[in-house]
Amino acid sequence: MNYVIGIDGGGTKTTCLFMGADQNRIPVQPKRIKGEGTNPHIIGFEEAGARLVNLISQGLTKYSITPQQIIGVGCGLAGVGRQDDEEKMTQILRKKFYTLNFSENFNLFITSDSVIALKGALPKEAGSGMLIMAGTGSNAVAVEESGNILRCGGWGHLIGDEGSGYYLSLKALSQIAKAADGRGPATAMSSFLLNDLNLEEPKQLISYWYGRPHEKHEIAQLAKHVITASEQGDEVAVALLQDAAGELVLHAESLFQQSSSLTSETPVTAAGSIFQHSEVLKQYFIKHLHKRRLGTFCEALGPPEFGACLLAK
Structure with missing residues (x-):
């Protein structure tokens, strides 16, 4: 064989x-x-x-x-x-x-x-299609019937990666700081994240994050607390995931605008841990993808x- x-x-x-x-x-x-x-x-x-x-x-x-x-x-x-x-x-x-x-x-x-x-x-029968990826980072790619490859995103965590785990984690940390100051609403993300990092209060986040360099994946893994909080109905977490989904829809729109052959019937699929673990983000993405007629969502084949x-x- x-x-x-x-x-x-x-x-x-x-x-x-x-x-x-x-x-x-x-x-x-x-x-x-x-x-x-x-x-x-x-x-x-x-x-x-x-x-x-x-x-x-x-x-x-x-x-x-x-x-x-x-x-x-x-x-x-x-x-x-x-x-x-x-x-x-x-x-x-x-x-x-x-x-x-x-x-x-x-x-x-x-x-x-x-x-x-x-x-x-x-x-397997698709001659064209899109894939939107949101894991630690984010990017998008499409193929036209001609075989031409189109790309969007992939700028990295310093100037891009919108909608990714890294993006969500930074947004969550910002919301936790605002909640601690009284500049924003309280959120369940605070207790989830502090417990994960073995910290007792939000102000300890300053020394934790600025005390030593942190790898990109260390920060990105905090997105799980956004997802957990959203599953418990936390409005701040839900809003963050909807914002991230909107950024990923913009990736699809960019690919659509680059092409003269992609249509509202073009299959669009998704990959990455954020799509895999957040039903809130996934459903918001699908809803607005279809609303803007940027393709037709389908589950990944493999x-x-x-x-x-x-x-x-």
Whole structure:
């Protein structure tokens, strides 16, 4: 049996899926393996290549697959959105893959993580569509019938990432500070967040956040308290999630305006932890997407690594 390998390489983790070359749906019991992040702009291109080779080697061993059974590798990496990045990563991987003894004729497809996510999410009969992503960060991507790829967002947490977990967390911290000062209404987010950080009062947030540098994901994970508070009817939290959803609708609108072929019938799907865990945000997004006739929402068909497998073929 021949296999293709689909890789979703993010900044913090990488998922590798081994799928039969004749399969068009993700298996009920997928052959997956996970490892460290492989964003080449964070760890370097050579190190990213080394980590990918190591992860594939582990998967081949774990699932008793021989290198000769691999006919294609599809790889979507965070930070790889430009042609020169794709070409550089392709050269490095082809060189490093020699150690795996793959066939000289195996197919290698390198692209961004957003493109594989789009490919995996859209219905298989769809010739065009959009994917809006909101996890730690946010961005959006679309494909037209011609195959042309359109993008929006992806500016990073300092000047973009609207609607993301990072965005929600900063907004929540601001609302907690306002509530403590009496400049805004009380919110359940205060107690949830303080308990999580083992703090007794809001003023301790100052030394906690300014006392040492914090990674982006440390801040973004606080968005879970916005979601929890919204599920309990907290109006401040609900308003934050609706605001974030509105920002994500603007991503869809940008893609729509860039294209002359996308219509109100174009499938629009979503991915990322914020969409996954917040029904408030998801339903508000769907409502306003349809209200503004920017496409028709549908649930994602499969995960990004599945899309990478399809591109590998």
